[in-house]
Every structure is written in structure tokens, then in C-alpha cells.
Amino acid sequence: MDTLDPTPEKKRMTFRSKSAARSEAAKPSGTPWKILVVDDDPQIHILTEEILKEFTFESRSLLLISGYSGHEAQELLGKHPDAAVILLDVVMETSHAGLDVVKFIRDKVGNQNLRILLRTGQAGQFPEEKIFEEYDINNFLEKTDLTSRRLKTALKVGLRAYRDISELDLARQRESELRLAADAASKAKTNFLHMMSHELRTPLQGTKGPFEEFKGQFHLFSGVKRLRSMIHSLNDDQMRTQFASALQETYDEVVDIASQGLKSVEHLLGLIEDVLDFARIEAGKLTLSIAPLAIQEPIQDVITTLRPLAEKKGLQLDAPLNETITVIADGKRFKQILFNLLGNAIKFTNSGSVTLTVSHHGKQALFLIEDTGCGIPPEKLSVIFEAFEQVDNSSTRHAGGTGLGLPITRELVSRQGGEIHVESTPGQGSRFSFSLPLA
Ligand SMILES: Nc1ncnc2c1ncn2[C@@H]1O[C@H](COP(=O)(O)OP(=O)(O)OP(=O)(O)O)[C@@H](O)[C@H]1O
């Protein structure tokens, strides 16, 4: 191997087009492309420099960086990770030094962007096909055939490929940065929702207690008790009747106000629970306690709670349950699913009926909630399962709600091994169905 000690000036040379200096339009601009030229023959370096003297690609000149052995090539690669192309000799300090450099670039450094142009004077010893098969190179040139035109074309092809790969890399990097930023924003939003709803829930729960006390135990308040016994001991019948009726009136008024307050607080607590559930789902922190569950009792509970709501709207609410069915589910969440779906059916139905029927097919229990309400337009059928999506989200809409019920319901059903579906005819009604595994 001829290992000539290269002079420092030889190691770094920038070529800028001479003709470009004359013509402003063709003047190379931007940073030059870094090209590593690795060959143990100084003549090859001189020749390469001569051929590429005036070469530009996309108005950028070349910065040729020379190395004279495989070992030196590895050092240069460490210093210039942004090199675009390497013109690499095969036989240098060993008969396969160049091929070792290829392995070093791709496997050790993991640089897949650098375009590798292998140049060999011993083409017979290294069949092109075999080299391409075994080594991740991008071009194979024979030194004997290395005319100026061929080298320039090969370099142009290499640079073009490098440019495309780098642009793709950059786009990918930008996309991943954007995704990271979006993830962070979404996480911050979820944390905020979680924190706020926790903070709101505590004082609200504190408000619930007094309202409940007024509603249920006002007659046990000591002042009320004393008043009642004073009225009781009055001798004047007429006065006694009048005082008793005034006390009853006060009692009814207090209970009425307390009931309204309690309803609002419970409604708010329900909303906060929904937001909390949503935040838990987003953060992947929703936990369920799944066990065999006889469905009759929870269904009765839900129907009993919702019946006054249906009756107030003059709706018939039916849930005929003929057989005992046991599913595998979380009792609290099972009721939540029914509350959401039956609650929606009642909310969006102004006349007619809401019916819940249960059947079973194979290993699944099927729950069907049918209503004769306003229905849902076909284009909205899949959208309503997204968070905050409502068919009518105008401020003038009649029905209240935040649009979290269905996304939470869908998550609860799928987390318990079931599926939820909807069919609807606008103006006629909707059918929501969901499945759960049978015990
Ligand atoms: N049975 C139904 N009939 C007609 N429209 C329905 C029915 N169920 C749901 N929708 C439509 O789907 C939308 C989303 O329902 P979802 O339960 O997610 O939210 P919401 O009921 O509006 O509010 P929330 O449940 O958070 O109180 C509703 O706003 C409504 O437009």
C-alpha cells in the first residue's frame, strides 16, 4: 500500500466555479456539499480535484475532504457527519479496507444518508453484483473507466439522492417535533381538566350535604322541633291551626328550595364526573373492577331513577326483563352506560317511548335502547362518538349536555369487551345497541 503523508492543504479544498465568479447568475451560493474522497493513491486525489473543479449542484459548490486510508476515513466520518457523498477506494491498507468502511458507515455509525460511491481498480477481484448484494453501497465505479463525465454524473446522482433523503429526514423530524408538541399540549390539557375537576368537586360535594339536610331533615332541626311543640301546646284551636299551617308552608318552601339546589349540585357533580372520566380515559388511567354481574338490579335502579324524568315529558319508559342474565362487567360503569344511553334517549325524545330490551347471542349479552325521538342525521352517526360532538351545538339548543356521554360510553363498553352501534332515522327515532360478555 502506498501511504503517502498528505499535506494539510491537500486535505481540505473548496472549489468554486471560476466562470461563476464572472457570471453573477451562476455564482454558487449556500454551504458547499461535503464530499469525502478516500483513496491511498495521491494521483487519484489530484485527478478527482481536477475533474470536479468547476462542479456545482443546485448552485452549491463542493468541499472535497481527502483521506488516504480506511482508518482515516473513519476519523473523517466522525468529524463530518453531514458529508453527502463518499468516493471510496476498496484496496488500501488492507485488501478490503474500503468495504470495512462501508460496514462502519452503515452498521456502526448508522449513517444511512451518506451516498457511498465505491471506486476500485481491481474490478475483477470485486464483482459488482456481489458487492451490491453484500454491501449497502449506492454506486460502483471502475477507476479505469473513470472519465470526467462518468464521475460527474455519478456524483450528481449521489447528491440528488442525498438531498431527497435529507429533505425527507427533515420533514420527518419536523413532523415528530410537531407530534411531540401536540402530545405535550394534549397532556397539559388532560392534566388541567383533571386538576380543575378535582378542585371543583370538593367544594361542590361540601355544598351537597347542607342541601340534603334541608331536604330530608328540616323537620328534625331543633328550632323547628321547639316551634312544633309550642304550637302543639297552644290552647287556642284556631291559632294552633294557623301556626301549624304556616310552619308546614315554611317547611315545604325550604324543602322545595333545597331540592332545586340539590338537583343543580348533582347535575354539576355529574358533569364534573364526566370530565374526570374523560381525563382519565385520555391519560389511560381509567380503571375498572370487572366481575360477574346480575343485570336485573342495576337495570331496575337506573329505570327507577330515570322514570320521573320520562314521566315529566309524558314518555313511556319500558324495560321488560324476563330472564336472569349475568354479564362480566363493572357494576358502577354498567349503570353509567345505561344512564348515558337511556338519558340521551329521554333527552332527545319529545313524545312516544323509550325502551330497553336485553337478549343474548352466543357468548354476548345484547342491550338495545330504542326511542321515538328526533333521530340523528346519517352524516353525524360516527361523529357523535367523538368528544364534545353534538348534532346541535348551537347556544339556542334545547337539550343540555357537553357531548362527553357517548365517547365515555363507547370507551366503557369497549374496555369491558363489548361493542356499541347506532342506527337512526331522522324524525323517527334511534336505536343504540351495545354488547357485553356473558358470565
Ligand atoms: N338517542 C338520541 N337521539 C338523538 N340524538 C342523540 C341521541 N343520543 C345522542 N344523540 C346525539 O349525539 C350527541 C352526543 O351525545 P352525548 O351523549 O355524547 O352528548 P350529550 O348528551 O349532548 O351531552 P352529555 O352526554 O355530555 O351530557 C347529542 O348531543 C345528540 O346530538
Ligand SMILES: [Mg+2]
Ligand atoms: Mg348524553
